[in-house]
Amino acid sequence: MTLAKLKTLILAAIVAVAINSVHGGDDPAEDLKAAIDKVVDILYLSEADADVDTKREQILNVMKEDFSFDIMIQSAIGRPWLDLTPEQRERIKVMMTDVLVRTFTSRLKDSKRPTLNYGEIKRLSKTRLSLPCAVKLGDLEVNLSYSIGKFPTGWAVYDILVENGSLVANYRSQFKTHFRTKGVDELEELLTKKLAEL
Amino acid sequence: MTNYTRISLASLALAASLAFTGGLAADEEEEFLDANSLFEDEAKDLSIVDPLRPINKAIFNFNDFVYLKALKPVSKGYQAIMPDQAEKSVGNFFNNLKYPSRLVGNLMLVKLKQATQETGKFLVDTTIGIGGLLKPSKDIDGLNPPKEDIGQGLASWGLGHGFYVVLPFSGPTSLRDGIGNFGDSYVEPIPEPWSQVDESAVRLGLQGLEIINDSPTLLEAYEALKESAIDPYEAMKDAYLQRRNAQTDQ
Numbered sequence: 001m002t003l004a005k006l007k008t009l010i011l012a013a014i015v016a017v018a019i020n021s022v023h024g025g026d027d028p029a030e031d032l033k034a035a036i037d038k039v040v041d042i043l044y045l046s047e048a049d050a051d052v053d054t055k056r057e058q059i060l061n062v063m064k065e066d067f068s069f070d071i072m073i074q075s076a077i078g079r080p081w082l083d084l085t086p087e088q089r090e091r092i093k094v095m096m097t098d099v100l101v102r103t104f105t106s107r108l109k110d111s112k113r114p115t116l117n118y119g120e121i122k123r124l125s126k127t128r129l130s131l132p133c134a135v136k137l138g139d140l141e142v143n144l145s146y147s148i149g150k151f152p153t154g155w156a157v158y159d160i161l162v163e164n165g166s167l168v169a170n171y172r173s174q175f176k177t178h179f180r181t182k183g184v185d186e187l188e189e190l191l192t193k194k195l196a197e198l
Numbered sequence: 199m200t201n202y203t204r205i206s207l208a209s210l211a212l213a214a215s216l217a218f219t220g221g222l223a224a225d226e227e228e229e230f231l232d233a234n235s236l237f238e239d240e241a242k243d244l245s246i247v248d249p250l251r252p253i254n255k256a257i258f259n260f261n262d263f264v265y266l267k268a269l270k271p272v273s274k275g276y277q278a279i280m281p282d283q284a285e286k287s288v289g290n291f292f293n294n295l296k297y298p299s300r301l302v303g304n305l306m307l308v309k310l311k312q313a314t315q316e317t318g319k320f321l322v323d324t325t326i327g328i329g330g331l332l333k334p335s336k337d338i339d340g341l342n343p344p345k346e347d348i349g350q351g352l353a354s355w356g357l358g359h360g361f362y363v364v365l366p367f368s369g370p371t372s373l374r375d376g377i378g379n380f381g382d383s384y385v386e387p388i389p390e391p392w393s394q395v396d397e398s399a400v401r402l403g404l405q406g407l408e409i410i411n412d413s414p415t416l417l418e419a420y421e422a423l424k425e426s427a428i429d430p431y432e433a434m435k436d437a438y439l440q441r442r443n444a445q446t447d448q
Contacts, residue, residue, distance in 0.1 A: 075236040082234075103426040127231040139286065140415075149231040158236060164444035165437060169243050173436035174429040190428060198425065 028148050028155035029121040029131050036116065036133075044113035059101055069097050071151065071158045076171035080179045088184050095191040102198040112137060126150070244439045246362045246372060254364040258431050261369055265420060273413040287331040288411045294323050294330025299347050299382035306351025312343040319343075344448050348385075349378025353446040362435055370438040 042050075042058050050058065073093050074081050081089070119132035127150040135142045147159040159168040178187055248254065277285070297320040304313035319335040319342070326334045335341040352374050360373025371379065383389040388404050395401040427433035 071233050071236070074233055075239065078240050079237055081237075100426060103422065126229070149236075150229070151233060152230045158231075158233075159239075163441065165440035169239070169440065170433055170436045171428070172240060172243060173245075174427060174432045177429055177432045187428070194428075 028129060028150075029118075031155070032131060032146060032148065032157065033116075033118055040113065040116065056101060069093060069100075071149070071156050072168055075158055076168045077175045078172050078179075080175070080184075084184055088188075091188060092184070092191070095188070095195060099191060099194055099198065102195065129155075244436070244443055246359050246435070246439055248362045248435070250361065250363060254362065255431055257364040257366055258369075258434070260366060261364070262424070262430075264367060265417060269409075269413055270417055272410055273417055276410050277414055285411060285414075288407065290323070290327070290333045291330045292408045292411070294320065294327070294333075295387055296382075298385040298387070300345055302381070302385050303346030303348050303351045304343075306348065307346055307354045309343075309346065312346065315341055315343040345445075347378055348381035349375035349442070350446050352378050353442075359439070359442075370434055372438075372442070375442060 039059060042055055045055060070093060073096050074089075077084075077092070084092070114135050114137040117134045117136065119134070122130045122132075124130060129148040131146045131148060133144045133146065135144060143163055145161040145164075146157050147161070148155055149158045159166055161167070175187075178190075280288075297316060300316050301313055301320075304310070304316055318340075322335045322338065322341060323330050323333055326332075357374050359375070363371050363373060363376055365371055365376070368379075384392060387394040388401060388408075390401075393401055395404065423433055423437060424430045
């Protein structure tokens with residue numbers, strides 16, 4: 001019997017921020033909560049209502065409607081992002097999103113729906129907010145914090161802290177090592193290979 | 199007024215005017231975050247020297263094989279036969295036995311209130327909780343202090359990480375935390391060198407049970423990290439550093 005579905009809890013929260021319903025709303029925290037609930041609802045549909053492939057497709061469709069991994073991916077890649085062509089940026093964004101969605105939808109069978117308890121939003125500055133969220137499943141609790149920024153295109157999540165660890169900083173450490181010795185072509189190859197494995 | 203004082207005041211005035219202009223500009227621009235400004239966050243990223251990188255990577259690959267090819271099938275079998283409540287009780291039991299290292303960690307950090315809370319928690323769980331199998335302390339206010347260990351104690355004394363090390367089987371650590379883990383094993387009742395369990399077969403059995411009981415959650419976290427990573431080695435190193443730094447910053 002499975003004690004915990006840590007992976008699905010964290011990745012559900014990560015993928016939820018790809019839904020960019022935070023754009024343009026008066027209350028970014030409420031919009032973000034609604035967006036997260038929307039994705040979590042799809043994720044934890046019962047097996048009778050949707051199999052894993054259907055869930056994956058539904059999530060990708062929702063994400064295509066309004067997509068906002070851009071800022072997180074840009075921030076994770078760091079300065080090498082500035083040297084990429086628009087076509088390379090687009091390809092990497094699509095592949096990275098696909099990696100994340102495929103990673104967590106691969107084991108959704110029999111997962112129970114976690115409860116999400118949001119804390120009070122903290123206003124760090126005029127343009128930065130953070131929204132704490134405790135994701136609970138049985139005895140397991142994972143503490144998240146969404147970093148939300150006000151960009152010219154609207155409010156968007158630019159980082160997620162999982163138990164105080166920055167997801168973007170974690171990816172940045174990986175991309176930094178990659179770009180120290182390799183280029184964007186190798187990165188695309190790597191992502192293509194990874195997607196084939198998932 | 200000396201030249202030095204004049205220059206200092208001029209610099210101050212210039213700095214003040216720049217700051218004011220900057221303030222205005224900031225106010226005007228502060229309406230929105232520039233996505234490029236997030237690149238400045240790179241400066242806050244943690245790092246650790248990794249002089250053993252080739253060896254560490256080899257051990258990382260060895261551990262990956264052990265986790266996924268040896269431990270995972272055992273873990274699955276264990277999960278299939280053990281009821282959830284039994285798994286939880288076994289976890290509680292081993293966690294309760296780590297009280298001495300948490301106590302020493304608290305004492306090294308001079309967190310006396312937390313040390314008292316840890317002691318209260320241990321007494322309640324060992325007695326009412328039937329040798330630690332149950333965890334009645336979780337429902338008692340003031341008996342759930344943050345977990346400390348000897349590595350955190352060393353950090354509070356100003357010791358940096360040193361360098362990054364990947365150990366066979368147990369995975370990532372740093373020189374400092376490795377020394378801390380060594381200290382933890384000295385004060386805990388099961389591991390050597392001062393084990394309270396005389397029979398080596400029993401001792402190894404208990405240690406194996408602890409690893410297998412913890413493995414479902416740990417393996418799931420490991421697999422999630424590995425599958426979503428571009429570079430699993432770097433992802434693991436950074437996750438370790440961020441987790442330890444968050445613990446020591448508490």
